[in-house]
Amino acid sequence: MASKGKISIIGSGLIGRNWAMLFASVGYNISLFDIDESRIDDALVDIKQQLNSLESKNLLRGSLNAEQQFSLIDKCISMEECLRNSIYCQECVFEKLELKVQVFQQIDKYVDDKTVLASSTSCLLPSSFSANLNHKSQVIVAHPVNPAYYIPLVELVPAPWTDEKVVARTRELMTEIGQKSVTLKKEIEGFLVNRVQYSILNECYRLIAGDYVSVEDIDSVMCDGLGLRYAFMGPWETAHLNANGMKEYFEKYSKGIYDVSKTFGEIPKMEGATADHIANELTSRIPLEKLNERRKWREERLIAITQLKKTLDKH
Amino acid sequence: MASKGKISIIGSGLIGRNWAMLFASVGYNISLFDIDESRIDDALVDIKQQLNSLESKNLLRGSLNAEQQFSLIDKCISMEECLRNSIYCQECVFEKLELKVQVFQQIDKYVDDKTVLASSTSCLLPSSFSANLNHKSQVIVAHPVNPAYYIPLVELVPAPWTDEKVVARTRELMTEIGQKSVTLKKEIEGFLVNRVQYSILNECYRLIAGDYVSVEDIDSVMCDGLGLRYAFMGPWETAHLNANGMKEYFEKYSKGIYDVSKTFGEIPKMEGATADHIANELTSRIPLEKLNERRKWREERLIAITQLKKTLDKH
Incomplete structure (x- = not known):
């Protein structure tokens, strides 16, 4: 060889x-x-x-x-x-x-x-x-x-x-x-993956801090809703398909997105009572001694979806 | 009956x-x-x-x-x-x-x-x-x-x-x-789904506006990376598993998340040159006359992942 x-x-x-x-x-x-x-x-x-x-x-x-x-x-x-x-x-x-x-x-x-x-x-x-x-x-x-x-x-x-x-x-x-x-065409703090992750975490944190929703329900918004689409297409293609193309999407929704986004509020410092509440909720849902088992559960699913995508793309 | x-x-x-x-x-x-x-x-x-x-x-x-x-x-x-x-x-x-x-x-x-x-x-x-x-x-x-x-x-x-x-x-x-x-425990503009979606779109828009990345690559960050996990677990559980529990995650990363998030900049108005650029990129990737075909492509995948999740959860 x-x-x-x-x-x-x-x-x-x-x-x-x-x-x-x-x-x-x-x-x-x-x-x-x-x-x-x-x-x-x-x-x-x-x-x-x-x-x-x-x-x-x-x-x-x-x-x-x-x-x-x-x-x-x-x-x-x-x-x-x-x-x-x-x-x-x-x-x-x-x-x-x-x-x-x-x-x-x-x-x-x-x-x-x-x-x-x-x-x-x-x-x-x-x-x-x-x-x-x-x-x-x-x-x-x-x-x-x-x-x-x-x-x-x-x-x-x-x-x-x-x-x-x-x-x-x-x-x-x-x-x-x-x-x-x-x-990336040039460097930026957090690169892409973490900037996107942090955008999500920030808003999810504020929704918990404002007592709008439980930690478990916010997770469900992703894994029972948005995440199913995101496994196959990113945010831009999702928007492109949700309207008759991206041009129409911007025409229809840009103002609404801006108006909603204006209510987001400050970047949260993830510490204190809300952070404790989130940590406690997660730990009661998945205790620390079960983390490895749950990581295996996740790995099994990542393997399955990787294979599924390969199979689907072959057809 | x-x-x-x-x-x-x-x-x-x-x-x-x-x-x-x-x-x-x-x-x-x-x-x-x-x-x-x-x-x-x-x-x-x-x-x-x-x-x-x-x-x-x-x-x-x-x-x-x-x-x-x-x-x-x-x-x-x-x-x-x-x-x-x-x-x-x-x-x-x-x-x-x-x-x-x-x-x-x-x-x-x-x-x-x-x-x-x-x-x-x-x-x-x-x-x-x-x-x-x-x-x-x-x-x-x-x-x-x-x-x-x-x-x-x-x-x-x-x-x-x-x-x-x-x-x-x-x-x-x-x-x-x-x-x-x-x-939701009480009403809020955009509810949960759109607030999370808009958080993502805002940051993805700024990354394009700042010429850090292409539209296609930002979509790929989701569907070849984060989205695979999000199909099975939300942002909090993901963080809980990525550290030894959420408490450790906050202790280790809260400051870093805050520092990166401070660089996010203003809420973008999604109009003008950047919006046009995004729309053009998507339209050349998926022309308007192919939208329905692509929607079927997506539906096929949503069906497959729904079935996959059901099968995996039965075991």
Whole structure:
């Protein structure tokens, strides 16, 4: 089996493991690095188990079998060695600015002018940890959504100095591993996923704070209503279809949307009595010791809907 | 077959037809009224066709067959007769305040003290069209989401003077016909569904206006990312699972959410160059003459996910 090239994963936590599996699924060689050797060993045990379990459930991605995919993933205890001849590096360390700065400074030392330097961060602007790097034009954020093995979305966020070719190369790679990338034209706080999530959370928080509705009912608005459509189409296409096209939608509803939106009120600080109330309601609905069971419940459904969408799109 | 009681539908458009089918599916007698007799005839032809088509695809709701369900739906050309001995009236006329006021004034004349008077409005506050009615304590909004035969959500909105028993009775009825109701404790502009939708649209609009992303990519953030989770769980449960419970989520992320949200900017007026750009992008992606085809594409998927959820929940 000829290698397609080498990909470096820096950080062997949940996100690093997911990335390793995604890249191995199409035949890349993975070099998995962590600062603590025992964590890499743990990660490899877990990855092997996951790949075997996926294979037994017929959910393994790619055309290689679990053993072949696992054999592509190597443990690496030196960052220099991990990055040598690497075509793409995916950084997956903790979400602390100082740590990212430090890790990227190290990465910077060991790469050539061609390696794409991607960060998995969900919240740090790429400019914040790449400004002083020699290879700063190679830095990009590639932020996945958990669990990435089942949710295709990856948002790509360039820094102001990121080379357009790096963006294009990352986009190609995401397509190759079967993920769906969206590209920000420039960086912005929260990127896209969190800005949309926070818009929803803010309004849902205010509706609870104003005693308009229960926490459970607001969740139901999404999963028994809007969410069923959103699994298949975004907010703009939904609007386009709900009127005779988007032009008519704006003509009919823009004023009403504005008038309703004017009543939204301030951005809430999510702390104090309302936050406690929400946390208590959720904890009585799903106690902390049941969280893992519920996460499995969710994973089962994410797998099912991913397969459903594939099946429907084939027809 | 003993009748379960009579339900009046005022207005025979798409929403009225959907309600008629939902109530008939569990055995209620439906009296379908419209101001224009020929529109009722058209509606009945369409309903019959829909029921037969649903039956042939094994998608018919309830335990009665299509013929039995259709036989429960009667045409009625007098509002007085339509409302006589009715236990529940669902108003489905156009979304114009003056029209709703006028229709509810007529309804008010012909009902007794027990009939629930529900409006399908998506945007008019129940207080705005019921203030001067004799039976104003019987008025409630029961707003479905289109297409209601496949999307279970119905939001119930009481006016300040709505009797608590009317709310409870409507909630029971929604459960009986297999819909999932959520209850507002008091009325608010846009109710829940539209407030959540508008929160999303506002931020997505600003992201386009600021040239951060394409219309297609913002849609993809939802349907390839967030929407897959939202088909099964709302924003609060999602957050509860993404941390070790909601308490930890607030502790970890409240400040970050607030900081990002402060950058959202003003509520946009959805008009002018950005609105045109969005409309043009959508129209080139899905031309107006393809809207119906795409609506069918969506319906097919809504049916599939509704069935998938039922199957998964049975295990």
